[in-house]
Amino acid sequence: MPASHRAGASLNIRDRLIVALDVPTVEEARALAGALGESVGFYKIGYQLAYAGGLDFARELIGAGKKVFLDLKLHDIAHTVEEGVRSVTRIGATFLTIHAYPQTMRAALAGRADGALKLLAVTVLTSYDDADAAAAGYAKPVAALVAERAALARDLGIDGIVCAAWEAERVRGIVGPDRLVVTPGIRLPGAATDDQKRVVTPGAAIRAHVDHIVVGRPITAAADPRAAAITILDEITAALG
Numbered sequence: 418m419p420a421s422h423r424a425g426a427s428l429n430i431r432d433r434l435i436v437a438l439d440v441p442t443v444e445e446a447r448a449l450a451g452a453l454g455e456s457v458g459f460y461k462i463g464y465q466l467a468y469a470g471g472l473d474f475a476r477e478l479i480g481a482g483k484k485v486f487l488d489l490k491l492h493d494i495a496h497t498v499e500e501g502v503r504s505v506t507r508i509g510a511t512f513l514t515i516h517a518y519p520q521t522m523r524a525a526l527a528g529r530a531d532g533a534l535k536l537l538a539v540t541v542l543t544s545y546d547d548a549d550a551a552a553a554g555y556a557k558p559v560a561a562l563v564a565e566r567a568a569l570a571r572d573l574g575i576d577g578i579v580c581a582a583w584e585a586e587r588v589r590g591i592v593g594p595d596r597l598v599v600t601p602g603i604r605l606p607g608a609a610t611d612d613q614k615r616v617v618t619p620g621a622a623i624r625a626h627v628d629h630i631v632v633g634r635p636i637t638a639a640a641d642p643r644a645a646a647i648t649i650l651d652e653i654t655a656a657l658g
């Protein structure tokens with residue numbers, strides 16, 4: 418499959434990079450986005466910032482022409498998920514994560530209706546190994562659960578999958594060319610891995626047919642975040658040939 422497989426074929430290069438705003442306050446997030454300026458067009462907001470005013474900041478970013486990935490990993494009874502997703506659609510975000518449980522995915526699709534919000538399924542949290550899955554009551558190993566849930570997400574019509582970069586190629590093989598594959602765990606060659614156990618470079622992720630990479634600390638903790646973002650965009654450009 419060429420690096421320009423169908424799901425990501427129409428993406429512009431800047432939109433392939435999603436910067437994780439993993440900071441505790443809106444003020445810090447705003448300063449970071451300001452420093453990154455036009456180099457970055459897509460931001461991820463997760464629990465930390467979302468529960469500290471981050472949803473209003475998401476509206477602010479969207480109003481300024483940026484795209485936003487709300488990493489809220491929803492999972493609840495179907496009615497609650499459906500209505501929650503309906504509310505999220507009004508924020509104007511581009512991506513929202515949900516857990517890849519059948520009821521949750523169906524409810525999220527109903528809540529999204531024909532809106533522009535794209536739903537990304539989290540199959541199994543990458544912090545789980547087989548022992549964690551067993552402790553949570555699953556009889557199957559993590560790899561089997563990931564494959565099963567990715568196939569289910571594909572069959573239900575979920576837009577994409579979030580997975581670790583090192584498993585992206587396998588997930589791409591399951592979901593095919595028409596779904597998005599979005600991966601964190603990205604580091605520049607030779608950089609510190611922080612608490613990520615298995616990392617890949619931006620170029621390797623793109624060559625593994627990933628559509629979007631999610632990058633946090635390599636940009637947010639850099640002495641010059643804008644220069645770090647530009648270095649990563651250059652790697653993406655080179656990998657796309």
Ligand code: C5P
Pocket residue numbers: 437439461463542543544580581601602603611613631632633634635
């Ligand atoms: O700072 P770093 O680049 O490691 O941040 C990666 C981002 O992706 C964080 O927001 C983190 O929560 C998220 N993430 C991850 N690994 C996963 C799933 C999500 O790092 N397996």
